[in-house]
Amino acid sequence: MIKGLRSLSTLLMPKVNGKERIHTSLRGIRNLLSADGGQCVACLAPDARFGLCDPCRHDLPVNHWHCRCCALPLAFAAEDTLCGQCLQAPPPFSRVIAPWRYRFPVDGMIQRYKYNGQRAFARPLIHDLAERVANNLEAAPDQRPDLLVASPMHPARLRRRGFNQAADIAEQVSKHAGIPWTTRLVTRNRRTRPQRGLDREQRLANLRGIFQVNATPPPRLAIIDDVVTTGATARSLTEALIKAGAEDVQVWALARTPG
Ligand SMILES: [Zn+2]
Ligand SMILES: [Zn+2]
Numbered sequence: 001m002i003k004g005l006r007s008l009s010t011l012l013m014p015k016v017n018g019k020e021r022i023h024t025s026l027r028g029i030r031n032l033l034s035a036d037g038g039q040c041v042a043c044l045a046p047d048a049r050f051g052l053c054d055p056c057r058h059d060l061p062v063n064h065w066h067c068r069c070c071a072l073p074l075a076f077a078a079e080d081t082l083c084g085q086c087l088q089a090p091p092p093f094s095r096v097i098a099p100w101r102y103r104f105p106v107d108g109m110i111q112r113y114k115y116n117g118q119r120a121f122a123r124p125l126i127h128d129l130a131e132r133v134a135n136n137l138e139a140a141p142d143q144r145p146d147l148l149v150a151s152p153m154h155p156a157r158l159r160r161r162g163f164n165q166a167a168d169i170a171e172q173v174s175k176h177a178g179i180p181w182t183t184r185l186v187t188r189n190r191r192t193r194p195q196r197g198l199d200r201e202q203r204l205a206n207l208r209g210i211f212q213v214n215a216t217p218p219p220r221l222a223i224i225d226d227v228v229t230t231g232a233t234a235r236s237l238t239e240a241l242i243k244a245g246a247e248d249v250q251v252w253a254l255a256r257t258p259g
Helices: 006-011 020-033 054-059 084-088 106-116 119-139 155-161 165-177 200-207 232-243
Strands: 095-097 147-150 186-188 211-213 220-228 248-256
Touching: 095 119, 106 119, 106 220, 106 248, 119 165, 119 248, 147 165, 165 220, 186 232, 200 232, 211 232, 220 232, 232 248
Parallel strands: 095 248, 147 220, 220 248
Antiparallel strands: 186 211
């Protein structure tokens, strides 16, 4: 059972930034494609597969029961169910794929990756997302997107953080699924207040007009992000892509918050 991530502090990965970007990124891809994971990032067991041993992988909070459209976790077992919000205001995207719930230890793994640049923590999540997506596409090839669009980060935030985790995830999923990816199709015009604590109207107002689409997109797209929180960003970005000519937009993320 995963008790904590503290023991992992000995496994710091170099921060992905500046000149190191390409080098680290290539190394990341090599690591990701190799099943030889070395130590488990959660319990330090030596026989990890893509960074997690089997018992720790088994402990991850899988998002089993969820809204069939926005992947909002449901508290009860139900298939093919829409959440209240999707019933009330159907989202513009066709579906969200988010294999995990954003709670312990997935929340801590993503935070270490995102804010500290410790890719080792995200590696098992990204690998399993890529595998899940590849399996889905094999079963339903008509849902294959033409292009993966990394959820854009404002340039000032990108400079401060050193890397855009959505672009990093898109790059890895692209390798696995054989679908091209881009960071150039959409840019973020301005920074936004954090979405948390805002009601639905405020969230939508906060995001209005922030995405600029720079070219005509291909018909079928998948937006790649680390976490889908309220779904407001995904809605706003999808609307911008559809306005620019996209016909079908999915959202693929590592995790979904409970709401
Ligand atoms: Zn383990
Ligand atoms: Zn929903």
